[in-house]
């Protein structure tokens with residue numbers, strides 16, 4: 001249906017021929033005539049979809065195959081196999097840059113470990129904690145305690161129902177007792193009551209409010225309630241140390257000397273090895289008993305990884321030949337990050353889909369690269385503290401007003417006016433210079449020190465990100481949106497400096 005042949009009385013249904021972005025939602029009224037049954041989503045659905053299963057390109061998906069990580073996976077398995085022999089595996093520290101497959105490989109090995117432990121009936125459990133989210137000792141111990149309490153209660157429940165079956169059998173025919181470890185019906189009843197009391201006593205740890213030693217003791221008892229080997233996987237372990245020191249690691253690493261029934265082993269994952277410099281030497285040597293490095297992927301390896309995922313994610317022939325090599329090449333420049341490569345491929349597919357194309361082409365990958373980069377900038381700028389936003393806004397305003405080779409003094413003058421206008425504290429020029437250096441480190445501005453001869457040295461600042469988009473993000477901050485016309489003091493700023 002096109003707009004031209006739409007009956008005037010049906011004009012309100014003209015949205016059927018427009019893409020999603022062209023839809024004026026105020027005008028959307030469903031048409032109940034047979035021809036007008038095309039709804040808001042029909043056109044979008046009717047295009048031949050490019051994706052077969054987009055989910056496999058998302059970060060939440062754990063692949064079953066991890067090309068180019070065989071060596072690291074085998075090392076982990078060689079260390080952790082001790083758990084299946086009932087021994088304590090060495091602690092492992094895994095490190096490597098972001099997107100090098102550390103979490104995916106560790107999760108894969110953990111799943112295999114738990115699967116094999118069930119097969120051979122050797123009790124072994126792996127608990128995963130993301131320390132970026134769970135970043136204090138209290139929260140880590142509480143989360144672990146509650147997980148083990150839950151598992152213990154499930155196992156106790158299963159054991160009670162087994163015993164109840166035995167009890168009922170024995171009650172029916174007394175010779176059934178010979179097949180059990182119990183000497184009488186009463187002994188079975190006693191054991192059932194004991195287990196019920198154990199389960200009742202296991203009190204879950206609240207997410208705040210208990211003294212830390214009580215949380216630790218509850219966790220300790222929950223782990224030691226039964227014989228087993230426990231592997232605690234602490235992903236982004238550096239975030240935990242950064243936020244709350246090494247107490248948690250100290251407590252976890254000395255547990256084995258006190259546990260009677262169980263054994264604990266720690267697997268720490270980090271993309272920053274420097275965090276170990278802040279550890280107590282005993283914790284450092286205990287945690288790093290085994291170290292496994294995940295090197296960045298090169299472009300060829302990224303191609304393989306993408307190809308494996310693309311085979312499942314896309315319809316046959318949906319990718320033109322240069323798409324995967326280009327995604328791999330872009331991501332290889334970004335320190336060999338597989339997450340970036342997968343994001344690029346997924347975003348390129350989405351852009352092609354939005355253009356209602358049947359194939360993803362090289363141009364979509366280039367647009368995807370720009371989009372991802374812009375999304376990153378928007379996120380970084382959006383989450384800057386207000387003072388940094390004011391400094392950035394001042395710099396952008398100068399650049400937009402044709403000022404080149406902007407120096408710190410000019411930025412500072414505009415900044416002061418902005419602060420007065422929105423009633424913010426005015427920082428010293430030295431502090432503003434520091435904020436400019438931080439923006440430089442984030443890649444938002446480029447600040448180079450230049451010599452001014454006998455006038456000393458100054459910084460020349462330029463903006464390294466798309467100016468209009470960045471300005472729009474800054475103006476979306478409610479405090480900065482109050483800023484009226486900046487022009488009047490722009491000239492003044494130059495003059496004053």
Ligand SMILES: Nc1ncnc2c1ncn2[C@@H]1O[C@H](COP(=O)(O)OP(=O)(O)OP(=O)(O)O)[C@@H](O)[C@H]1O
Nearest residue numbers: 059066067098099100101102103104271305338339
């Ligand atoms: N060898 C591989 N084969 C298939 N997919 C991979 C491989 N390596 C990484 N990936 C995928 O890349 C993405 C990032 O991997 P992962 O989360 O394991 O990286 P990481 O090293 O833990 O990164 P970070 O330090 O940022 O947490 C995930 O979607 C993962 O499935």
